[in-house]
Amino acid sequence: MNTDAAVIEASLVKLAERGIELRHGLYERFFAAYPARRADFLCPEATSVRMTDETLQMIHGLASDESWVWPLVAELSYTHRAYGRLPFEEYETFVDLTVTTMADALGVDWGEAAAAAWGRQAERLKAMIAKAQTDWERVLPRG
Ligand code: HEM
Structure with missing residues (x-):
């Protein structure tokens, strides 16, 4: 069966077989796009593991229609408000x-x-994050 979940899972297995840690390249590119953000990461060696893994889990979870994705995205959007205004x-x-x-x-x-x-x-994940950000701003607006 060639569902999105199966295709995504196959990519993740290939990545693991190659022994590549995605977070290194991902963070390099992210900081190249937003150099000023580097200073907000106090413990990147630890948090880059979680941030990358959770993003991958959410994408795979959405493909598998997992019901935990929305609550996790809502929580992520709420906790990240502690890091300032993240557009x-x-x-x-x-x-x-x-x-x-x-x-x-x-x-x-x-x-x-x-x-x-x-x-x-x-695309589905980005739409969910946008919704979570908008919802939090509506119920808990910041001055
Ligand atoms: C889907 C996207 C994202 C996911 C799933 C995610 C997830 C996470 C997780 C799980 C943590 C670790 C929390 C902990 O261990 O206590 C974290 C930390 C953090 N995230 Fe994200 N994040 C995302 C996007 C972003 C973006 C776009 C920014 C923008 C700068 C950002 C900024 C931060 C910062 C500043 C920390 C704390 C880092 C540190 O203290 O070293 N995150 N994130």
């Missing part, structure tokens, strides 16, 4: 870079099916 554009970039870093890491093992599946689920 949606930065989340958008982080999710997009997760997919492009994955594509580069897989090289020849990245094909049209992977691009389509990851692209579709990344």
Whole structure:
């Protein structure tokens, strides 16, 4: 069965087989896009593991129609308010870079099916993050 969940899972298995830690390339690219953000990461060696893994889990969870994704995204959006005002554009970039870093890491093992599946689920994740940010701002507006 060639569902998005199966395709995404196959990419994750390939990544693990190659022994590549996505977070290094992902963070390099993210900080290249937003150099001033580097200072907000007090413990990147630890938090980059969690931030990257949770993004991958959310994308895979969405593809599998898991009901825990929305509560996790809502929580993430709430806890990240502690790091200051993070524009949606930065989340958008982080999710997009997760997919492009994955594509580069897989090289020849990245094909049209992977691009389509990851692209579709990344769009869903970004839409969820946008909704969570808007909802929190509505119920708990910041001055
Ligand atoms: C889907 C996207 C994202 C996910 C799933 C995510 C998830 C996480 C997680 C799980 C942590 C660790 C919390 C902990 O261990 O206590 C974290 C920390 C953090 N995140 Fe994110 N995050 C995302 C996007 C972003 C973006 C776009 C920014 C923008 C700068 C950001 C800024 C931070 C900062 C500043 C920390 C604390 C880092 C530190 O103290 O070293 N996150 N994030």
